[in-house]
Amino acid sequence: xxxxxVVLIINLVIWTGLFFYLYKTDRSVRQLxxxxxxxxxxxxxxxxxxxx
Amino acid sequence: MLSKLWKAILxxxxxxxxxxxxxxxxxxxxxxxxxxxxxFHVPVAWITVVFFFMAAYYSYRYLRTKDILFDAxxxxxxELGILFAIMATITGSxxxxxxxxxFWNWDPRETSIFILLLIYGAYFSLRSAIEQExxxxxxxxVYSLLAFVTVPFFIFIVPRIYFSLHPxxxxxxxxxxxxxxxxxxxxxxxxxxQTILFLWIFIVRKTQVKLQMYLREYKETKLxxxx
Numbered sequence: 091x092x093x094x095x096v097v098l099i100i101n102l103v104i105w106t107g108l109f110f111y112l113y114k115t116d117r118s119v120r121q122l123x124x125x126x127x128x129x130x131x132x133x134x135x136x137x138x139x140x141x142x
Numbered sequence: 143m144l145s146k147l148w149k150a151i152l153x154x155x156x157x158x159x160x161x162x163x164x165x166x167x168x169x170x171x172x173x174x175x176x177x178x179x180x181x182f183h184v185p186v187a188w189i190t191v192v193f194f195f196m197a198a199y200y201s202y203r204y205l206r207t208k209d210i211l212f213d214a215x216x217x218x219x220x221e222l223g224i225l226f227a228i229m230a231t232i233t234g235s236x237x238x239x240x241x242x243x244x245f246w247n248w249d250p251r252e253t254s255i256f257i258l259l260l261i262y263g264a265y266f267s268l269r270s271a272i273e274q275e276x277x278x279x280x281x282x283x284v285y286s287l288l289a290f291v292t293v294p295f296f297i298f299i300v301p302r303i304y305f306s307l308h309p310x311x312x313x314x315x316x317x318x319x320x321x322x323x324x325x326x327x328x329x330x331x332x333x334x335x336q337t338i339l340f341l342w343i344f345i346v347r348k349t350q351v352k353l354q355m356y357l358r359e360y361k362e363t364k365l366x367x368x369x
Contacts, residue, residue: 096240100233101182104182119349119353
């Protein structure tokens, strides 16, 4: 196989993995925010996340 | 709005880096198509150092303030640091297979990253061995600070002291950048956009941990109240 394709495939695999990880983490954050909102605590948690 | 704008800029930037690396870049003599690995391998190695530094910084903040949140941030930084160290090792060893005909040669750079992986792997062993939260956080913070002291030694000093098959770093010992104009543009764009993206991952993880802790504390308080 041509070297350029080896490099391309390796990078695509790594980047796909990273984006998937980011997507999963981001989804988990949204779920947590929703859970807190459901508990009627959003007012307090907003000040927590704003400190980032 | 700003967040969406940043995401769009990042997406376009990273797409341009990929396009530039595979369609526009000139190739280095002796490396051929594997010149393109440089645009991904080096930034990942750089980000590893940034995360280990952040881990040391948050460990220091924990020791100063005893705020358990800083311990959690230090843990996240070390997790991401070790993840990127593994990625740098994988991209490096695949490159080594093609150029040196072997995945692993115990070259000073390979040996250095291997020792660093062991040092930071031990950080997680230490954490999992201690149950008491305060004690675990305190010991892990001290260990993380000590571990970071070895990073400049293994990443920057050892490979420059011993003979290495590894190509000259981007900035070589003479302080010159061994890249032509096209390569520089792609390399520094890649470094910039990847750093921003990985910091974004870090911020999302930080928010996740913060919310988890908040929710846990809330549930514990609620349980106590009910009792």
